[in-house]
Amino acid sequence: MSNWIEVGTVNDIPKLGARVVKSMRGDIAVFRTADDEIFAIVDSCPHSGGPLSQGIVHGKAVACPLHNWNIDLETGDVLDPDHGCARVIPVSSKDGIVRIYVEAEATGTHG
Amino acid sequence: MKKLVVIGNGMAGMRCVEEILKRNADQFEITVFGAEPYGNYNRIMLSPVLSGEKTFDEIVINSPEWYAENKITLHTDAEVTEIDRAAKVVKSANGIEAAYDKLLIATGSEPFIIPVPGKDLDGVISFRDMNDVNVMEEAISQYKNAVVIGGGLLGLEAAYGLQRRGMKATVIHLMDTLMERQLDEAAGFLLKQELEGRGIDVLTGANTKEIIGENGRVKKVCLADGREIAADLVVMAVGIRPNVSLGQSAGLEVERGILVNDQLVTSDADIYSIGECVQHRGDCYGLVAPLYEMGKVLADHITGTDNAYQGSVTSTKLKVSGVDVFSAGDFSGGEACEDIVLRDAARGIYKRVVLKDNKVQGAVLYGDTTDGAWYFQMLKDGQDISDIRDLLIFGQAFASGGGATADPLEAVAALAMDAEICGCNGVCKGDIVTAVNEKGLTTLDEVKAHTKASASCGTCSGLVENLLKVTLGDSYQAQTVKPMCGCTEHTHDEVRAAIVEQGLKSIPEAYQALEWKTPDGCSSCRPAMNYYLLCAWPGEYVDDTQSRYINERAHANIQKDGTYSVVPRMWGGLTNPKELRAIADVAEKFDVKTLKVTGGQRIDLFGIKKEDLPAVWADLNAAGMVSGHAYGKSLRTVKTCVGKEWCRFGTQMSMDLGVQLEKLSWGSYMPHKFKMAVSGCPRNCAEATIKDFGVICVDSGYELHIAGNGGIHVRATDLLCKVASEQEVLEYCGAFVQLYREEARYLERTAPWVERVGLDYIKQIVVEDEAKRKELNARFIYSQKFWQDDPWAKAVNEEAAAREFKPLSAVAAE
Numbered sequence: 001m002s003n004w005i006e007v008g009t010v011n012d013i014p015k016l017g018a019r020v021v022k023s024m025r026g027d028i029a030v031f032r033t034a035d036d037e038i039f040a041i042v043d044s045c046p047h048s049g050g051p052l053s054q055g056i057v058h059g060k061a062v063a064c065p066l067h068n069w070n071i072d073l074e075t076g077d078v079l080d081p082d083h084g085c086a087r088v089i090p091v092s093s094k095d096g097i098v099r100i101y102v103e104a105e106a107t108g109t110h111g
Numbered sequence: 112m113k114k115l116v117v118i119g120n121g122m123a124g125m126r127c128v129e130e131i132l133k134r135n136a137d138q139f140e141i142t143v144f145g146a147e148p149y150g151n152y153n154r155i156m157l158s159p160v161l162s163g164e165k166t167f168d169e170i171v172i173n174s175p176e177w178y179a180e181n182k183i184t185l186h187t188d189a190e191v192t193e194i195d196r197a198a199k200v201v202k203s204a205n206g207i208e209a210a211y212d213k214l215l216i217a218t219g220s221e222p223f224i225i226p227v228p229g230k231d232l233d234g235v236i237s238f239r240d241m242n243d244v245n246v247m248e249e250a251i252s253q254y255k256n257a258v259v260i261g262g263g264l265l266g267l268e269a270a271y272g273l274q275r276r277g278m279k280a281t282v283i284h285l286m287d288t289l290m291e292r293q294l295d296e297a298a299g300f301l302l303k304q305e306l307e308g309r310g311i312d313v314l315t316g317a318n319t320k321e322i323i324g325e326n327g328r329v330k331k332v333c334l335a336d337g338r339e340i341a342a343d344l345v346v347m348a349v350g351i352r353p354n355v356s357l358g359q360s361a362g363l364e365v366e367r368g369i370l371v372n373d374q375l376v377t378s379d380a381d382i383y384s385i386g387e388c389v390q391h392r393g394d395c396y397g398l399v400a401p402l403y404e405m406g407k408v409l410a411d412h413i414t415g416t417d418n419a420y421q422g423s424v425t426s427t428k429l430k431v432s433g434v435d436v437f438s439a440g441d442f443s444g445g446e447a448c449e450d451i452v453l454r455d456a457a458r459g460i461y462k463r464v465v466l467k468d469n470k471v472q473g474a475v476l477y478g479d480t481t482d483g484a485w486y487f488q489m490l491k492d493g494q495d496i497s498d499i500r501d502l503l504i505f506g507q508a509f510a511s512g513g514g515a516t517a518d519p520l521e522a523v524a525a526l527a528m529d530a531e532i533c534g535c536n537g538v539c540k541g542d543i544v545t546a547v548n549e550k551g552l553t554t555l556d557e558v559k560a561h562t563k564a565s566a567s568c569g570t571c572s573g574l575v576e577n578l579l580k581v582t583l584g585d586s587y588q589a590q591t592v593k594p595m596c597g598c599t600e601h602t603h604d605e606v607r608a609a610i611v612e613q614g615l616k617s618i619p620e621a622y623q624a625l626e627w628k629t630p631d632g633c634s635s636c637r638p639a640m641n642y643y644l645l646c647a648w649p650g651e652y653v654d655d656t657q658s659r660y661i662n663e664r665a666h667a668n669i670q671k672d673g674t675y676s677v678v679p680r681m682w683g684g685l686t687n688p689k690e691l692r693a694i695a696d697v698a699e700k701f702d703v704k705t706l707k708v709t710g711g712q713r714i715d716l717f718g719i720k721k722e723d724l725p726a727v728w729a730d731l732n733a734a735g736m737v738s739g740h741a742y743g744k745s746l747r748t749v750k751t752c753v754g755k756e757w758c759r760f761g762t763q764m765s766m767d768l769g770v771q772l773e774k775l776s777w778g779s780y781m782p783h784k785f786k787m788a789v790s791g792c793p794r795n796c797a798e799a800t801i802k803d804f805g806v807i808c809v810d811s812g813y814e815l816h817i818a819g820n821g822g823i824h825v826r827a828t829d830l831l832c833k834v835a836s837e838q839e840v841l842e843y844c845g846a847f848v849q850l851y852r853e854e855a856r857y858l859e860r861t862a863p864w865v866e867r868v869g870l871d872y873i874k875q876i877v878v879e880d881e882a883k884r885k886e887l888n889a890r891f892i893y894s895q896k897f898w899q900d901d902p903w904a905k906a907v908n909e910e911a912a913a914r915e916f917k918p919l920s921a922v923a924a925e
Contacts, residue, residue, distance in 0.1 A: 007919055007922060008920050012914075014656075014914075015657065016631060019919035021918065021919050022920070023922050030919060034630060034631045046174060046176040047174065048168045048671070051673045054661040054664075054665070054669060054673075055661065056638070056657070056658070057657065058629065058637065059630055059631060059633075063634030065660065066669070068634060070633075070634070081556075081557060081560030082560070084176040084177065085179070085180050086176075102922055
């Protein structure tokens, strides 16, 4: 099976916002910037596991709702003055369709 | 790449690894073994975690991601049990093996357990790691009596923490003076008095004979003199000893600690050791500063720079809130030593400086420890103090400033660049000044983040802040009206004025007109901007939900596990069987984990999943309940007492007035949360004098109080005025709220706002100028037309709003 999985359309995600994709490995946050760029990151802040999908999106970053750590959406890096890294999930948006890349073993065999 | 294996994931080992990475990140492939199940945390901050003043998350130094990012392999829960020096391999209890080129042993120390009968009973523990704190947490929730054996630094911090969390703590100390290694008799006595004043029993000269149990758990502690003390928990904090067993079994040279030379090399040239487990020139250390110094020296040595550890002179501070104790050096006196002592009984101050050959030999400070760092610096430098001897005891400001003022800023300004500011992290004044100037730091948090100063025990944060003020000079003053955030040079007040004057009606329009430096702001300015616009243009501005913090977007309060809590409104704190049944049904249907009565007289339902929120609200709506806005920068609650309706002391209908006030003001967004209360008589059972707007009913009418706060800084209200009728109460309330909405800065509570603009200013507008009062009230009533619309019902009924609560999709699920 293909590893690129369709999860919805760009318009399903609010501008400067995020939606959650449930996966067997935990939630994935899919973000949309003001310029309609789409990013995906594991929905857990490297600081204390806060749901990044619930944070405020600004530029190409999101502020964690729990303690306001800022995470770069492109690289997953935590921005100064904090340190850390969140896991980025490959994502594509073509013709308004958003797809994320799920590793083979994560797609499960009993689906 | 060579392999470096570190045994011990504690403060010494990991600081050394940080120092090595700083010097050369590519020299080693690093593997770390830790016996505890956690990442690396700040062990000296366990006391504030126990006392509830900090959380475990706050004391974590390096998260698992940090290890990954620096390509360090971390084995937690993996105690190393064997070093095979011939094969250069270490082995852990759970079967992990790692080969090394260089090995660092940083196994720290272990608590000393006095060998009395009963030491192995359940409930007898030490105070060394997070696990001990967890055991204490459990005891706090189930038991009453705690006995701490040992009146040293750690024991007293444990006793303070346990007492503060509600247990009855007794300290048993063998010697006659508390903290006798750090304090002299006089200071020890003052400390004992202070702790007793806080309800902690302190028994000195008390020798523990036996610990008696019942059904395997500790029951009481028996002293040699026959006294018995009830105990459900016993914390042994009588001292530590270097953890040398691993070094010993590996055949390294060991005395009290693992022997190391000035380069921290053990008797095996490929094995280093630092921290509390080592013995250097005959000394073993149990404080953090020497560990860090060793870490730096070893990092230099390992990465090829010559350096030698010379031993450390240490100083101590006690981390018990409100008790200032400092000591350094040798104050036992003796031949050729002189004492200078200052006592101020009324202020509870005791200072003693011990001199020898006109040099500071030791210092003990109690009650006022401001000059601790100064004395300590002179002690380390061996400075001749003949010139300032007369004024020495009065502290630095007097001694170096000629006695003019005791201004703490001058004191900081007078410090030499190599004076140590943060003892824990060895940060000098020069380091901080350089960081402030080069990196453009302007706040204490930034300095902490970049230099680590005040990042460990935190007692020097006042000093760091003063240093920041001195370094920034006038530009620090300018900080009092600082820009909204890094996205702009404009202040909050300038932005608000521009919105109204230039007729700016959307966030992009405002950002454009005000030349914002970022395309769409940040998580600090966007919520503020959204608020200013909706306040300025009621009925016109369309609220931007993506510029709201999650709680306001989800109309519920996010909790630390990502679930939410829900609070339905209970008007004036009143409820009825129908509402209670609906809440009970919801609690069962949605598996609510905790049901709690809040301080604002309502019921909070915890542990609700985000997807379930709309369904929860639908059920609550069906019973006639609406959102309580417990999540909002808006009116929270109106707390009431029963008043004249039931109470024999009541003077007015306080419940009914509370309901009217709540119906008037609910739903409106404000700069920050807003709380009200109505008390039916001056006994003030509704605690109206710590609310943003409080009413105290009296026979002749209503006293209106404003700007109280029950938070970190408790502030009693100011009396605004007295009015005669309920109608006036509502009008004054509407006017005050609207003035707050229009003029306070976002996230500024009424207390700091009123302190900033002055009570007289508020009185002039709300009390003395009837026309302005009526205009303000009218603007509030108008704005309320658009906001008194239950956001829960909206989320349940409107598809666009409901989208917030649904996952986008599920992939790879069953």
